[in-house]
Amino acid sequence: MGIEDLKNKKIAVLCGGISGEREVSLRSGKRVFDSIVSQGLNAVLIDTKEDFIPVLRQHKIGLACIMLHGTYGEDGAIQGLLEVLGIPYTGSKVLASALGMNKVASKRVWESQNIPTPKYIAIDPFESIEKQCDRIKNIFPFPLVVKPVSEGSSLGVTILTNDKDLVKTVKDAVEKFRDVFIEEFISGVQVTVGVIGTGNDLKALPVLELRPKSEFYDYNAKYTKGMTQFIIPAGLPKLVYSKVQQTAIDAFKAIGCHGFARIDMIVDSDGTPYVHDANTIPGMTDLSDLPAQAQSDGMSYDELVIRILESAL
Numbered sequence: 493m494g495i496e497d498l499k500n501k502k503i504a505v506l507c508g509g510i511s512g513e514r515e516v517s518l519r520s521g522k523r524v525f526d527s528i529v530s531q532g533l534n535a536v537l538i539d540t541k542e543d544f545i546p547v548l549r550q551h552k553i554g555l556a557c558i559m560l561h562g563t564y565g566e567d568g569a570i571q572g573l574l575e576v577l578g579i580p581y582t583g584s585k586v587l588a589s590a591l592g593m594n595k596v597a598s599k600r601v602w603e604s605q606n607i608p609t610p611k612y613i614a615i616d617p618f619e620s621i622e623k624q625c626d627r628i629k630n631i632f633p634f635p636l637v638v639k640p641v642s643e644g645s646s647l648g649v650t651i652l653t654n655d656k657d658l659v660k661t662v663k664d665a666v667e668k669f670r671d672v673f674i675e676e677f678i679s680g681v682q683v684t685v686g687v688i689g690t691g692n693d694l695k696a697l698p699v700l701e702l703r704p705k706s707e708f709y710d711y712n713a714k715y716t717k718g719m720t721q722f723i724i725p726a727g728l729p730k731l732v733y734s735k736v737q738q739t740a741i742d743a744f745k746a747i748g749c750h751g752f753a754r755i756d757m758i759v760d761s762d763g764t765p766y767v768h769d770a771n772t773i774p775g776m777t778d779l780s781d782l783p784a785q786a787q788s789d790g791m792s793y794d795e796l797v798i799r800i801l802e803s804a805l
């Protein structure tokens with residue numbers, strides 16, 4: 493399959509939407525749309541915040557390129573809708589999207605496959621937060637991480653160094669996100685690895701190391717130029733480097749991802765990569781990690797876009 497199979501299809505690049513990552517998605521979508529058009533393919537850019545189903549019909553869309561992040565875009569919802577409408581779409585299918593978006597579900601899958609992931613406790617939003625926090629304090633040493641189960645872009649992620657603000661932080665997070673969990677803090681090298689391919693034909697791209705100038709890789713560090721130092725390929729010992737790439741492939745496969753995804757890990761001082769996040773629709777802006785990883789492997793942005801489109805066929 494190649495660009496020829498894509499030429500006779502009208503492609504819809506879906507972006508924007510209603511999630512907390514709307515702004516990033518608009519940028520990813522526009523950049524991908526420009527690349528598709530510049531390669532002589534026929535595309536429309538559609539913001540799914542609008543009533544977009546009639547637009548899909550009106551344009552007789554033959555392939556949807558989903559560049560949505562977060563709720564309704566990355567979580568299986570739009571994937572299910574496109575299945576029902578009979579429109580082929582890029583990337584992971586319904587189940588893998590839903591699993592990947594839910595960090596607790598992902599972690600349960602990784603644990604069951606012996607893929608290292610930080611220890612965690614899910615917060616029950618309907619039980620006393622005080623009691624749960626008391627229990628957590630007895631199990632986890634500080635620092636620890638409070639995270640929403642289904643967000644991205646570091647939204648709602650808080651690192652606590654002592655128990656002073658634990659109850660309040662968890663309460664606020666439950667109020668805002670409802671489903672929240674506590675994760676063991678892993679100190680080490682932060683890396684992210686793009687994986688592309690389908691079935692057993694999977695390839696891990698070069699390992700990207702992230703050195704945020706802020707306390708951790710928060711929203712600001714992610715989307716402000718100069719707030720993070722990127723090192724690619726990461727300066728890890730050779731054996732650790734290949735273990736990180738293999739772990740990314742294992743984590744991708746365990747969730748059942750398809751086409752492309754980015755796996756976030758922290759490599760501790762023993763060289764163990766702890767998987768903490770699967771991004772089934774990673775950012776595709778000019779500053780995003782996946783295009784940088786592809787580039788470092790000799791794959792241009794445009795070639796990466798074609799690979800992503802082919803995952804729909």
Ligand SMILES: Nc1ncnc2c1ncn2[C@@H]1O[C@H](COP(=O)(O)OP(=O)(O)O)[C@@H](O)[C@H]1O
Pocket residue numbers: 610637643644645646647649675676677678679682708709710756758768769
């Ligand atoms: N267990 C952890 N230990 C240390 N830092 C963490 C941990 N989990 C997350 N972080 C930090 O928070 C950032 C965002 O968390 P992540 O799990 O990647 O969620 P998302 O990117 O979906 O918001 C990470 O890139 C990392 O900087």
Ligand SMILES: [Mg+2]
Pocket residue numbers: 645646756769
């Ligand atoms: Mg992440």
